Amino acid sequence: MRLTPYLLWSSRCAIYHLLPPSGYSNMAGLASHWSKSKSARLLISNGTRQLHILSKRHNVPEIVQNLAPAGLHVTCQNTRAFHPGITDDSFIFRQLLDYKSYTYTYLLADSTTNEAILIDPVIETVERDYRIIQELGLKLIAAVNTHVHADHVTGSGEMKRRVPSCKSMIAEVSKAKADLKLKAKDSIKFGQFELEVRSTPGHTNGCLSYVWHEKGMVFTGDALLIRGCGRTDFQEGSAAVLYDSVHTQIFSLPQHFKVFPAHDYTGQTMSTVGEEIKFNPRLRRSKSEFTDIMNNLKLPYPKQIDKALPANMVCGIYDDISTASSV
């Protein structure tokens, strides 16, 4: 069997993708590694779906021989490994991209109860996200917005039309319409898990970040981007406020916490608190240097701002736009 490294996340978190066999010379080594390792597991898949998890009692070389003609693969996964899109035993995590606005939507779920939440859904990708939720057999309980976005329309309202149990959420101070208004120290529960709500204003006055302490993740919206941060030139933005928010609410988290922002324009998917403290070219500086940088960005306004702001004040339900409060 040919053993092809699929992704090397760190020296102790390797995920190997085993291609359909052309010979089985490595099989003995693999089987030995697998039988000794508490965290490695072998999954049978058809390339898109996981079909079966092999247990230690299976005769792996024999099974693999029979899989290849059927076009099936064996994947050896280290369950201590983590990568967006990989499901560990207790939770499901998907990082979903909207190519138009470079927005990340996050799907989080408890694998036992199947309760799920979506962070920052986008209206154009609601069908895709809804299909994933259905395929995975999840019960969507919330569409959680990090803030009133200016560059795209939220998918919360459209998702609510498809999933009546789904509640829309946004910061109370944003004054946007939603089923549940959030404030600092609230928690968002799904199954056995919960996210802590932290107030991180500065990009907008109602920006929230969501901390998943148990899994060491923080969803920062536009407050903290990878090697960047949200602009501060509209929607009651303030560079000084953003600086304090990030330093007190995000940089105070353990340095290994993974940072998942609402956007990335450079193809990066995640960072860590420690990396951003060290390498963020804006936020690692003093507050006055940061303010100078932010006040001189000279970015063009987002293309969809005129449509996005009023729509997002009503969770993206266009019928309600005429009754929305002003932004």
Ligand SMILES: N[C@@H](CCC(=O)N[C@@H](CSS)C(=O)NCC(=O)O)C(=O)O
């Ligand atoms: N070109 C995009 C908008 C890009 C932009 O302004 N992004 C915002 C977040 S969405 S309001 C931002 O804060 N960017 C920070 C930066 O440093 O780029 C469009 O037209 O939609």
